[in-house]
Amino acid sequence: MAKSNTARRSDAPAPAPARPAQHRATELDRVIHERMRLGIVSALAVNDSLTFNELKRLLETTDGNISVHARKLEEAGYVACSKGFDGRVPRTEYRITPLGRKALERYLDHMEALIRATREG
Numbered sequence: 036m037a038k039s040n041t042a043r044r045s046d047a048p049a050p051a052p053a054r055p056a057q058h059r060a061t062e063l064d065r066v067i068h069e070r071m072r073l074g075i076v077s078a079l080a081v082n083d084s085l086t087f088n089e090l091k092r093l094l095e096t097t098d099g100n101i102s103v104h105a106r107k108l109e110e111a112g113y114v115a116c117s118k119g120f121d122g123r124v125p126r127t128e129y130r131i132t133p134l135g136r137k138a139l140e141r142y143l144d145h146m147e148a149l150i151r152a153t154r155e156g
Contacts, residue, residue, distance in 0.1 A: 066111045067142045071096060071104045076113060076139050079131035087127040105129060113138055 067073055074094045078085055085093070091101050108114035113135030117128050131139070 063145060064138055064142050066107060066113065067138055069104070069107075071100060072108055073142075075101075075104060075108060075129070076131055076135055079114065079129055080136060080139055084128050084130045087129070090129065108135065111135075111138075 067076055071094065075090060078090060078093055087098075087101060087105075090105070091098065094101070105114060105116065109116055111134075113132060115130045115132050117130075119126050119128075
């Protein structure tokens with residue numbers, strides 16, 4: 036018996052089933068989703084650059100907290116760090132990278148979709 040032309044080919048991928056919002060939430064970018072890292076990339080997205088001390092004051096956190104989370108963002112390629120001196124005082128400055136800006140946009144789009152799905156559901 037011949038197969039119908041409308042049958043799905045066995046090597047074609049199955050269509051993705053609709054998934055509830057709670058399953059889509061697990062797909063969030065875990066690098067950005069952490070509260071302090073989200074604060075850092077958000078602050079850098081609206082500023083050309085921020086120094087270590089500016090970020091620390093803005094986010095009301097400790098040196099260690101900024102260091103750990105900024106390094107994680109750097110390792111992901113989302114933030115660039117430059118170190119230098121302002122006179123004799125060390126100065127660390129951060130900027131969001133194009134990759135970081137794209138990741139933040141994807142994250143925000145994802146969050147907006149979750150909010151819509153939750154409100155509609």
